[in-house]
Amino acid sequence: MQQKKCRKDCYLELPEEIRRQIDSLIPGSGLAGVDKDEARERFANVWLDKYDMFIGQIQSLDMVLVEELAADDERGAILLTYSGSLISLGTLREQRRWLEYASVKFRADVPELVKSSAVELAAAVRQDAVADFNGSPLKHSSSIYRIAVCPEGTALRDQEQRIREATIFLTNGFVKLNRSIALEADSSMDHFTIKDIVAYVAQKNSLTQVQTRSVIDDYLSTVEAGVLLGERVNLGRFGALSLKLQAARKARMMKNLRTGEDMLIPAKPATPVPRMVFSSIMKEKAARLDAGLFQDTDSSAEDAED
Numbered sequence: 001m002q003q004k005k006c007r008k009d010c011y012l013e014l015p016e017e018i019r020r021q022i023d024s025l026i027p028g029s030g031l032a033g034v035d036k037d038e039a040r041e042r043f044a045n046v047w048l049d050k051y052d053m054f055i056g057q058i059q060s061l062d063m064v065l066v067e068e069l070a071a072d073d074e075r076g077a078i079l080l081t082y083s084g085s086l087i088s089l090g091t092l093r094e095q096r097r098w099l100e101y102a103s104v105k106f107r108a109d110v111p112e113l114v115k116s117s118a119v120e121l122a123a124a125v126r127q128d129a130v131a132d133f134n135g136s137p138l139k140h141s142s143s144i145y146r147i148a149v150c151p152e153g154t155a156l157r158d159q160e161q162r163i164r165e166a167t168i169f170l171t172n173g174f175v176k177l178n179r180s181i182a183l184e185a186d187s188s189m190d191h192f193t194i195k196d197i198v199a200y201v202a203q204k205n206s207l208t209q210v211q212t213r214s215v216i217d218d219y220l221s222t223v224e225a226g227v228l229l230g231e232r233v234n235l236g237r238f239g240a241l242s243l244k245l246q247a248a249r250k251a252r253m254m255k256n257l258r259t260g261e262d263m264l265i266p267a268k269p270a271t272p273v274p275r276m277v278f279s280s281i282m283k284e285k286a287a288r289l290d291a292g293l294f295q296d297t298d299s300s301a302e303d304a305e306d
Contacts, residue, residue, distance in 0.1 A: 011037075011044040017082045017143060018047060046177050047084055051146075052290060053173050054080050058148045060288040061162045066147050071121040073149075074156070076163045079125065080146040084174065087131070087141055088167040089119075091156045096120065100204075101138045102171045113203050114138045172200070227274060239278040246273045 011019065022043040026036070034042075058065070058078070069077050069089075076097070079087040090098035101114040114137050122132035131141040148166075150159045172192075194216075202212035223241065226233040232242040251267040 007045055007048060009041075010048060011040040014044055014047065015082070018145075021083045021142075022047065042181050046181055049177050050084050050174055051080070053177070054146065054148075054170060056288070056290055057166050057169055057173075060285060061166055063148045063150050063162060063166070066149055067127045069121075069125040069147055069149060071124055075149045075152075075154075076159045077125070078148045078163060078166055078170070079131065079141065079144050080148075081142045082145045083142045085142070086167065086170055086174070087138075088163055089121075089125075090163065091159050093156075096135070099133060099136050099138065100167060101141075102167070102174075115204075115206070168204075237279055237281045239276060239282055242275055242277070243272040244275045246271050 011022070014022075019040075022040060025043060026039050063078070069075070072092070074092040076091040077089045079089070081087065086102045088100045088102075096118040097120075099114075099116045099119040103112040103114070116133075116136035116138070119136045120134040122134050125131045125144060125147060127144055127147055129144060131144055133139060133141075150162060154162075198209050198213045198216060201207075201216070202209045205212070207215075223233050223235070227241050227243060230243060232240050234240050248270040249265075249268045252265050253262050254265050255261070256263050
């Protein structure tokens with residue numbers, strides 16, 4: 001994913017509160033030596049990309065925007081603050097909700113998370129107002145910019161799944177967008193390394209990184225064993241992994257494109273090769289994404305080894 005083509009003069013088009021947030025972030029962002037107007041535009045572009053990502057994810061999960069969530073509304077919600085952070089609220093059960101606050105700091109690989117399992121809304125959550133919570137380390141939010149909920153009548157279990165899925169996608173997406181501001185010159189740094197994934201999953205589930213790495217390694221080893229034993233391993237909504245037999249190939253002559261000389265490609269016996277088949281759900285989600293967030297990739301990259 002890459003940041004969209006830079007929008008021009010977008011800083012002044014943002015609401016005043018967002019502009020104040022941007023101005024407060026610049027001194028500690030690593031852009032202190034950059035022209036102030038240029039730094040503002042970089043931040044403004046990333047903020048707009050965050051908003052586009054938020055709206056795109058909400059739409060892909062068939063959630064809707066509302067201006068208010070009553071304290072006794074049983075629906076869960078995802079709140080986007082003016083500061084660009086996320087607050088996820090679970091559905092109302094026995095007068096309590098779970099809460100997860102992701103403070104998505106600039107130049108941070110893993111977001112700061114605040115989690116609570118039994119939270120009450122002190123009052124209705126309203127757009128353009130501070131939200132207050134009881135029973136959580138997070139007592140007050142910054143002003144709420146947007147409130148997303150599932151449509152009335154959506155099953156509570158389905159709501160929980162959509163909110164958790166959106167939370168993981170947006171939290172990690174916001175981190176990646178943040179990193180594009182100060183780390184543009186270092187394309188070798190990747191957010192989705194196993195180290196970062198382990199750190200995030202551990203923090204999100206209140207586990208140690210050692211415990212999390214052990215579980216992930218066991219899961220991957222089990223998947224690998226199934227595939228190598230000739231099974232078709234179902235990966236849930238991602239799709240399935242299996243082996244297919246690649247036909248034997250005879251030796252043949254080809255021309256070296258760099259030197260123009262003929263070269264012999266040796267024969268190759270029939271060989272089992274891994275194959276990933278993506279589910280229709282995964283394909284549909286991919287198709288809904290904004291293509292402007294992605295750069296062109298060489299089709300040969302699909303065959304690259306990790």
